[in-house]
Amino acid sequence: MVMRMTNGQDDRSKGGGNAMADGRGKSLVLRFVGDRFADADLPVDMLSDLKVLGDLVVALAKREFLRRHPERREVPPGFDEAVSLVLGEVGKGSAMPKLNYRGDAARRMFPDFADELEEVVYSSFDRVAFIYDAASHDDIPEFLSTKEIKAMSGIGANMRKGEYMEFQDKKGRDGKVVRWSRERRDNFVELYQRERSRARERGARTIKFKGTGPLVGIDTMRNSIQIQTSEHGCIWLPLDGLSQKISRFDGNLSASINFSANIALKANGKFKSVEKVHSAEIDRTCSDGVLECIERLSELSKLEKGWLGEGDGESISPLAVSRAMHLIYTRSHLADLYLIYPTEEGGISIEFREMPWRYAAEMMPDGAIEIDSSSRDGEYFELRSFSDLSNDFFMAFDEMTARIGNEQNS
Amino acid sequence: MNRIHDLDEVQFRQVHPDFVLKGLPSRKAFMPKKEHGWKLSMCRSASTSAKDFFHSYTKMGLKSFGVYGVTPRELAEEPNPIECFSSPSRRNPNHSHADFSGLSSKQIKLKADDMCEKAISRGRLHP
Numbered sequence: 001m002v003m004r005m006t007n008g009q010d011d012r013s014k015g016g017g018n019a020m021a022d023g024r025g026k027s028l029v030l031r032f033v034g035d036r037f038a039d040a041d042l043p044v045d046m047l048s049d050l051k052v053l054g055d056l057v058v059a060l061a062k063r064e065f066l067r068r069h070p071e072r073r074e075v076p077p078g079f080d081e082a083v084s085l086v087l088g089e090v091g092k093g094s095a096m097p098k099l100n101y102r103g104d105a106a107r108r109m110f111p112d113f114a115d116e117l118e119e120v121v122y123s124s125f126d127r128v129a130f131i132y133d134a135a136s137h138d139d140i141p142e143f144l145s146t147k148e149i150k151a152m153s154g155i156g157a158n159m160r161k162g163e164y165m166e167f168q169d170k171k172g173r174d175g176k177v178v179r180w181s182r183e184r185r186d187n188f189v190e191l192y193q194r195e196r197s198r199a200r201e202r203g204a205r206t207i208k209f210k211g212t213g214p215l216v217g218i219d220t221m222r223n224s225i226q227i228q229t230s231e232h233g234c235i236w237l238p239l240d241g242l243s244q245k246i247s248r249f250d251g252n253l254s255a256s257i258n259f260s261a262n263i264a265l266k267a268n269g270k271f272k273s274v275e276k277v278h279s280a281e282i283d284r285t286c287s288d289g290v291l292e293c294i295e296r297l298s299e300l301s302k303l304e305k306g307w308l309g310e311g312d313g314e315s316i317s318p319l320a321v322s323r324a325m326h327l328i329y330t331r332s333h334l335a336d337l338y339l340i341y342p343t344e345e346g347g348i349s350i351e352f353r354e355m356p357w358r359y360a361a362e363m364m365p366d367g368a369i370e371i372d373s374s375s376r377d378g379e380y381f382e383l384r385s386f387s388d389l390s391n392d393f394f395m396a397f398d399e400m401t402a403r404i405g406n407e408q409n410s
Numbered sequence: 411m412n413r414i415h416d417l418d419e420v421q422f423r424q425v426h427p428d429f430v431l432k433g434l435p436s437r438k439a440f441m442p443k444k445e446h447g448w449k450l451s452m453c454r455s456a457s458t459s460a461k462d463f464f465h466s467y468t469k470m471g472l473k474s475f476g477v478y479g480v481t482p483r484e485l486a487e488e489p490n491p492i493e494c495f496s497s498p499s500r501r502n503p504n505h506s507h508a509d510f511s512g513l514s515s516k517q518i519k520l521k522a523d524d525m526c527e528k529a530i531s532r533g534r535l536h537p
Contacts, residue, residue, distance in 0.1 A: 115444075119515070296431070308426055309472045341436035342428055349438055358523055360437065374520050376527070378489060383516045 027088065027098040028057065028125045034163030037095040045158045052154045053128065054085045054099055059148055060124040067387045068366060082106040083121050096168065123385055129170035130384065133178040134392070135188045140195060141392065149192060156185030171382055173399050199267050206275055210260045212283065214325040215253055218246065225249050225280065227257050228326045230389055232271035237261060237280050244280055254294055256283035256329050289335030293328045296340045297321050303342055314346030317365035324348040324363050326389050334401065354404045361397065369393060373400050414494045414506060417483035421452040421494055421506050422463050423529065427475040435478065437526040442518065448511040454496060455479065457504045460536035477536045478529035485525065490517045
């Protein structure tokens with residue numbers, strides 16, 4: 001049985017309707033390709049896929065909202081209804097259903113932050129495309145729960161061989177439109193099951209870990225220092241039994257620390273605890289570029305509220321500074337290019353150029369990060385958002401800046 | 411509030427010193443704010459000079475590294491074309507603005523980036 005929806009206008013079937021094409025995009029536009037999807041035909045068994053996608057957007061919107069509001073433990077009642085999507089028209093030219101965010105419920109139920117909910121939903125559109133792009137390149141998105149991964153892998157189960165679905169106007173890491181098919185879905189499910197099986201066999205375990213990261217905290221009562229690492233986030237290292245005294249680290253916040261420790265990992269590979277610290281030393285070998293960046297961050301940290309004049313300009317968030325430091329240390333090969341600025345909202349903007357390209361990594365006051373780049377020739381690397389400096393972030397950052405290395409080496 | 415018809419009339423923009431490093435302004439100096447309706451405040455060169463604009467601004471106790479400028483023609487270029495309007499106020503009879511309100515948040519960042527580059531290419535106009 002085929003369900004024929006209201007036909008879309010021809011010009012909309014050319015991929016319009018998303019953020020870049022329509023200005024303030026309000027729809028997640030998909031395109032199903034295959035004989036069954038001719039014109040605006042959408043088989044009824046595909047509707048369950050659209051529901052899964054809609055539910056995933058809601059789950060991501062919840063996550064994003066809570067990230068923006070760390071003071072909350074849960075979303076307010078009615079949140080799901082407020083951010084839910086509706087199936088609008090199905091465009092022609094191979095079925096192109098549009099999942100629309102109307103915002104009426106949000107404006108009615110949460111008038112004080114309806115605008116914020118709109119931003120949250122739109123960022124979730126990008127996030128969902130990012131997830132499928134990662135999955136189609138055999139990356140299991142780390143931040144998703146087991147339940148969410150099972151849900152996302154439901155999409156595509158009803159597709160036939162040769163059929164596929166595209167996220168219109170959403171480009172993946174290979175520069176092409178993000179695509180999902182039955183084959184990709186089956187590969188991903190197999191990969192995920194294999195990883196789970198391996199994790200179960202491994203179980204929780206302890207490894208010897210050597211790392212480097214900026215010093216972001218000192219606790220003299222517990223004789224411990226806190227380091228921000230790219231692999232395991234912020235971790236505390238107790239210095240008991242080491243020759244290094246905690247007083248050695250005093251006054252060296254933001255310094256790069258090299259350390260070695262036994263750390264316990266959970267069965268899923270995620271960090272559990274530090275079991276024993278073997279060594280922790282201040283790295284004195286930073287390049288001039290890195291030192292200059294750290295000095296600049298230190299200056300900006302001292303900006304007081306109202307620095308922009310007429311009461312504008314928030315003081316710079318320590319979390320934003322910490323994120324910036326971490327990026328500078330872990331991607332220190334670009335330190336000579338980094339230009340570091342404050343943002344009015346209290347974040348840090350790291351901008352750099354390798355003409356004709358311009359790059360930016362913005363650390364928000366709440367610790368989220370956005371990266372994007374554009375060239376004078378009109379090309380751009382689509383803006384991506386991350387809640388922290390995860391592996392996903394570094395993969396995207398390295399992808400964005402890959403050409404800098406090539407140009408420097410050529 | 412009228413659209414500025416002379417597409418080559420430079421529109422001035424003050425840049426705060428904290429938004430400048432190694433002589434290069436941040437794109438943040440060219441980002442409009444939501445609370446201002448996504449309109450970026452500027453000043454018309456048709457009725458004042460960069461020097462006078464700089465002095466009247468700093469005389470109010472506000473800090474500025476200097477005055478930069480772009481033209482409506484540059485802002486109307488693809489991608490993400492926007493327009494400039496004359497919007498005189500009691501405080502600034504030469505006030506104008508660039509209207510970003512039709513753009514998405516991503517497009518706003520790209521446009522601000524582009525605007526910054528064009529301003530840099532023109533060079534600091536005063537001091």
